[in-house]
Structure formats: structure tokens, C-alpha cells
Amino acid sequence: MLKFYLIIMALLLALSCGNSKKMNMENEFPLKTQTDEYAILRETKTISKIVEDLSGKVVILTENDFIERITALDNPKGFQYLGQTPCIVEFYADWCKPCGYQSELLRLLAPEYKGQVIFYKLNIDKAYQIRNAFNVENIPMILFLKPRKGIVKSVGYLNKEKLTQMIADNLLN
DSSP, X not given: OHHHHHHHHHHHHHHTTSOOSOOOHHHHSOSOOOOGGGSEEOOOOOOSXXXXXXXXXXXXXXXXXXHHHTOOTTOTTOOOOOOSSOEEEEEEOTTOHHHHHHHHHHHHHGGGGTTTOEEEEEEGGGOHHHHHHTXXXXXXXXXXXXXXXXXXXXXSOOOHHHHHHHHHHHTOO
């Protein structure tokens, strides 16, 4: 009976961040993860036109920032990306280890796409409306958004090669 409980606990732990396939991320991405001190935290202000941050740094969004910069949740026309520059939005949580690896990779890639792609992060534990509107069940989840185009999303950790390929295919072509 104890073995049964241990097996169940191991399965739950393996699936806790939404990745059912086994990944050895220490070998895949050996850098130590950092907390959000490297990102830019923007305070919500009432501005008629949002100035996009093309600095090549990761921008942490609040729920209100997401609604102002990315899309209004109550738009009768459905999803419409409000920005003019292609962007990536990572949905993450502080407790999710694969999210930490994904965030670190995005932080390292952001300067390479300076002026071309904006990198955003949104903590789903602090953004209930967004989490529900986008039906976020597994993390990390990344949205690839381009003006006047649909949403491309990816769930689970993306290594550098796959991430750069998705940026090229969905945002820069």
C-alpha cells in the first residue's frame, strides 16, 4: 500500500507543472535561475497610448498591464493584440521549476531580439482573469503574438533551438 502512495505522489510531482514528458533540464539548461530582479516592473498608469519597451529586457506584467498592452478581455471582436511590435508572453508561477528555466532562457534571448520582439512575463498566480480567459492549465505557457495575426501558443519548456525557431516562424517572417 505504501508503494502505491509513493507511485501516486511521484506521478503527481512529475505532472505538477504540466509536463508529462520527462525532461532533464539541468543538462538542457545548466544555468542557475534567477528571480525577477532582472526584469523591468512597470506600474500601471493611465496613458492614452502605451509606449512599447524595445530595450531588449523582459518586462513583468501585472494583470492590468496585460489588459492595456496585450488585449482587452471584454473585446466584442475577440482577441486583438494591441501592440505594434511582435511579442512573447510567458505565463509562469514562482513555484514552477520549468518556468524558472524558461524565464532564464527568455532573459538571455531578449537582448538578441532588441527592437524586434518584446518579451513579457505574467505570473498566473496574480492574474486570475487572464488565467481564466486564456484557459491556462499548464505552465510554462508562451504566447507568440504579432499584430493583425492570431495567437500561437506553446505549453511546456522550450529549449533554445525550439524557441528561436518558433520566434523566427511566428514573429519575424
